[in-house]
Amino acid sequence: DTGVSQDPRHKITKRGQNVTFRCDPISEHNRLYWYRQTLGQGPEFLTYFQNEAQLEKSRLLSDRFSAERPKGSFSTLEIQRTEQGDSAMYLCASPGGAPSKYNEQFFGPGTRLTVL
Amino acid sequence: EDQVTQSPEALRLQEGESSSLNCSYTVSGLRGLFWYRQDPGKGPEFLFTLYSAGEEKEKERLKATLTKKESFLHITAPKPEDSATYLCAVQADRGSTLGRLYFGRGTQLTVWP
Numbered sequence: 001d002t003g004v005s006q007d008p009r010h011k012i013t014k015r016g017q018n019v020t021f022r023c024d025p026i027s028e029h030n031r032l033y034w035y036r037q038t039l040g041q042g043p044e045f046l047t048y049f050q051n052e053a054q055l056e057k058s059r060l061l062s063d064r065f066s067a068e069r070p071k072g073s074f075s076t077l078e079i080q081r082t083e084q085g086d087s088a089m090y091l092c093a094s095p096g097g098a099p100s101k102y103n104e105q106f107f108g109p110g111t112r113l114t115v116l
Numbered sequence: 117e118d119q120v121t122q123s124p125e126a127l128r129l130q131e132g133e134s135s136s137l138n139c140s141y142t143v144s145g146l147r148g149l150f151w152y153r154q155d156p157g158k159g160p161e162f163l164f165t166l167y168s169a170g171e172e173k174e175k176e177r178l179k180a181t182l183t184k185k186e187s188f189l190h191i192t193a194p195k196p197e198d199s200a201t202y203l204c205a206v207q208a209d210r211g212s213t214l215g216r217l218y219f220g221r222g223t224q225l226t227v228w229p
Contacts, residue, residue, distance in 0.1 A: 004159075031215055042120075042203050042219030043160065056216070091159050095215065103148055103207070105217060107159035 003027070004108035006092050012114045013082055020078045021111045023092030032075050033105065034067060035091040036060065043091055043107075049075060082115045089113075119143075122204050122220035129227050132193050137223045139204030140186040147209035149187050150217065151180050154201045163202075194227045201225070 003026040013019050025032045030051050035043035046065070048056045051072035061067075064082075069075040079086055089112050093105040123138045141149065148167050152160035164173040166182040173180045177198065179190040189202055201224045205217040 006159075033215065033217075035217075040221065042205070042221050043217070044219070045216050048214075048216060050214075089159075093217075103215070104150070104162060104165055105215065106162055107152075110157075110159045112157065 004092055004094055004106055006090075006108040006111050008111055009109060010112045010114075012116065014116050015082060015084060017082055018078065018080045019082060019113065020076055021090055021113075022074060022076050023108060024074045025092065025094030026096060026106060029094045029096075030072060031095055032069060033093045034075070034077055035093065035107075037089040037091060037110070038087075046077075046090075079113075082113075084115045087113055087115045120204055120206055120218055120220035122202075122223050124223060125221065126224045127226070129191075129194055129225070131195055131227055131229050134190070134192045134194070136191070137189040137202055137225070138186060139189070139220055141204075141206045142185075143206045143208045143218070145209040147207040149182055150205045150207070151178075151187070151189055152203040152205065154203055154222070160203055191225070194225075196227045196229055199225055199227050 005024045007022045032049045034046040037043040045058050046061050047067050049069040052069050064080045067077045089110045091110045092108045096104050120141045148165050150165050151163040154160045164180040169184045171182050177192050181188050201222040203222045205219040
């Protein structure tokens, strides 16, 4: 258990529906990252928060994707009008709680999205 | 553009047969190189961070080394429970989001009894 939790663990939805995922980082660390991983690939960066500010978004994050981090604690990732190409594992990561771990990223268990 | 290439894509070893996984990288200033283990359907599990050429880290049957252009993950006398996908990632210290990781595609390791 890395201390990063994600909910739900699995989500099956029909094309065109909206979905929302949640991430609770380690000890409310000020940095939080979202990645997406498709089968046979390594995780790809989606977006980054420092406290409540979203500081960078990858071009992978189309207009249908939105992420928030209210109050700099947990974060949500919403996908509107889902497409089959959105099927992937969505991963959340945050640095460790101890100063010696600030440069390391610990991942949550991920949310597996399947779009039918 | 920052890139990470891992080889081989897949590796099958008999229990006890030592081997090495390779991670070559190009990055505009290396802040750190990371190794993760990933089991099917789970998030990546942190193994090691390496920061400078010549550095080595060990954990049980795993040993990670770093040069200026590549890293190796040596697996000594592997056991079936070492079967997993091993991911390599780099952090750049210039022109990049603070802490953002660039991953390779991974090496899928299978150790059979």
